[in-house]
Amino acid sequence: MERYDVIVIGAGNGGLSAAVTTAQAGLKTLVLERHNLPGGSATSFVRGRFEFEAALHELCDLGTSEHPGTVRKLFEQYGADVDWRIEQKLFHLIVPNDLDLVLPTGIEPFCAKMEELVPGCEPSVRKLLDLGKLAGEAQSYAMKPNASKLVMMTKYADFLRMASCTTDEGMEAIGMPKKAQNILNTYWCYLGAAPDQLDFLTTCQMIYKYVYYNPGMPNKKSHNLSLTLESTLRKSGGEIWYNSEVVQILIENNSAKGVVLKNGKTILAKHIIADCSPAAVYGKMIADDVPRPEIPLRLANARSIALELETMYIGLNRSAEELGIDTYSTIIMSDEDPEVTFTKSNGTDKGTFIANCLNLIIPDSSPKGTCTLFLTTFGDSSFWGKVKPEDYYKIKNQRMRDWVDYYEKNTGITIRPYIEEIAYATPATFCRYLNTPNGTPYGYQVTYWDNIISRLTSMDKETGYKNLRITGAAAENIDGYNLCYLNGNIQGRKTIKDAEEDR
Ligand SMILES: Cc1cc2nc3c(=O)[nH]c(=O)nc-3n(C[C@H](O)[C@H](O)[C@H](O)COP(=O)(O)OP(=O)(O)OC[C@H]3O[C@@H](n4cnc5c(N)ncnc54)[C@H](O)[C@@H]3O)c2cc1C
Known part of the structure; x- marks a missing residue:
């Protein structure tokens, strides 16, 4: 029977990023994808003489390159060469x-334009951008293994203070005029929840990152990002099998052991990363006689599908x-x-x-x-x-x-x-x-009660089974290309640590 160190279920953005991470650390990694091509949402399709971008x-x-954001740094770290726009x-x-x-x-042109459109709004717009920057820094710090609660409470106090605000409440609290709120709330459509429910710090982070780092694209289509990660994975010794749908994750003594494919084949692995919705993992992919973990199951049921x-x-x-x-x-x-x-x-x-x-x-x-x-x-x-x-x-x-x-x-x-x-x-x-x-394609809605901090703190309780981790849009780190690449990397690194501890 074939045995791998790591099996990744699904070659979406999260799955590919996780697989590159574990393969580059020397773990024998296999990606199983039900389609005949990589990417999930990050793909393209052809009609007549047009190749259409499917999602991005x-x-x-x-x-x-002078001011790289997380995505550029991550692709560089992987050695995945992309011509960005x-x-x-x-x-x-x-x-x-x-x-x-x-x-x-650009921070200055953006603030000046907002002030021209809504006189008097500039201080509150700057405050929102500052909070977006701070929230990103706080989140990165909080994920460090040695993060101290004291530093969080002092350096990142505003992050903690605003943690369970809705976007509406947060914008009111920083004194933003209603018209400016309405303009900036255009971004709810990329975040997928109404501003009276949407986590304020998630809104601040997205607006800050788009304003400071600009919206980006790969030259060609997002499918080329998927192909680049696929070839990086293969160069790093990893494998991808297409037309390989996983129908069951094998759990023994509360620990993941392997998977069963639709064609009946069993493949064993010490660690599994599922680029799948928890609803599919708990609802369909684990045998009925295996007890479900209480907290992750409750969380999956309580959250609103995006x-x-x-x-x-x-x-x-x-x-x-x-x-x-x-x-x-x-x-x-x-x-x-x-x-x-x-x-x-x-x-x-x-x-x-x-x-x-x-x-x-x-x-x-x-x-x-x-x-x-x-x-x-x-x-x-x-x-x-x-x-x-x-x-x-x-x-x-x-x-x-x-x-x-x-x-x-x-x-x-x-x-x-x-x-x-x-x-x-x-x-x-x-x-x-x-x-x-x-x-x-967006996982769960990021609401004020299911905000960045509560997601950060529940990240390690994510699946309830040893050696099974979840990545992708429905994982704790939120959806979208950038966050799925980042989350794949985080789950990959956690898996590497699990593997070291197992030795
Ligand atoms: C139209 C559209 C527009 C979007 N616009 C943007 C945007 O502008 N910016 C942005 O950041 N994000 C955007 N997104 C969202 C973004 O594409 C997703 O959040 C992200 O790509 C999800 O990645 P994922 O890792 O969850 O994988 P997915 O894309 O969900 O892919 C999962 C993969 O796993 C495979 N799989 C699932 N189950 C199994 C199984 N049992 N066995 C084997 N394989 C399996 C699937 O076939 C699929 O290939 C958009 C999405 C869409 C659809």
Whole structure:
């Protein structure tokens, strides 16, 4: 029977990063992936002459070679060579009949623009950015093995003080005018919870990182990041098996021992890292007669599954310039109040709508004289669950028509006559592809009661079984490309430590 030091289930961002980490430490590492290619969400697909980016709007925490953020440093540390691109604008925000503005990156230009838009808001905007920086530093410090409670209580006191604030409460507490709150709360759509629930320090960190490090992208598509990590893994002695779905994690005496594949094959390993949702791990992958650990199970049941997406991929037979598209990221909020847009972000109503034109960052990302649009809104799997199979395509077609109309009406840019390819992904598409509950790519909502500090403190109690760790979007360290790469690295390092202790 085959034996490995480490088996990683799933070749998503978290799984690949974990596997590179353990393989580079000399542990015999095997990744098992149910698809025939790596990446999970971080992939691309082809229709006609277009290769579409499947998931990445923008990378947080990349930075430049002079000011590298976590993602750039991690890829450098892995020796994974990537040609990165940096976007100079944060986003173009449109609230019909109310706002039409573009926010710049860089602390000073950003603060100046916010002050111009909402006179008097600058001190509170600076406070929010400071808190974002502090929260990042505090989080890194808290994860160090020798972190001292005294340092946390003195140097990072504001981090602890704001720990269980909602974004609404935090913004009020720092005296931010309502209009400035509404503008900055546009970011809820990347964080996946309404500002009256969303953890304030998570909001501060994301805004700070986008403003300071700029939104980033790999040249080409995010699938190339996955391929780069795959080749780095192989060079480090690791293996990946595709078309290899894990159906069972073997547990003996409360400790992980190996896995069983769909084809019945058993593979043994001393350590397992699952790039899967805890719902799948406890619900489907552990034999019924193995007792479930109480705390992680309660946590998995108590948390709210993050938002579900509906996305549209359009190939246009005109260039961005010819069409008049001049900003990479345009966000249309149907109402100035983020709580209203959150409630209406269900696929049927018009709540939040994100439009990305990759050619603005990577001009040759589609054939010459063409461009692509990646349009994202939120969905509701309970709606799609009730749709009859014979109506599925009819409803998708209607949605595509509606969203194209909505985009044209709100941006004043005509695209309909130039559409050459169009595809629509619903929560059902993501569910089938990712194997996550309701198809969410975001794990769990990061709410005020399930905030950074409580997640940090429960990180080591994550699975309840010895030698089984969880990474990816539903792990404690939150979702998104940057945090999944980081979380994979953290779980990989913890596994290396477990392996050293076992010797
Ligand atoms: C449309 C869209 C837009 C997004 N935009 C952004 C963005 O702009 N910025 C950002 O930071 N994040 C964004 N995200 C979120 C980000 O992509 C995810 O949070 C992140 O990629 C999740 O990584 P993961 O490690 O959880 O792996 P996943 O992407 O969930 O992949 C898990 C992998 O495990 C495999 N797997 C699952 N179960 C098994 C099993 N039993 N056996 C074998 N293999 C298995 C799956 O096939 C899959 O390949 C977006 C996601 C989507 C879908």
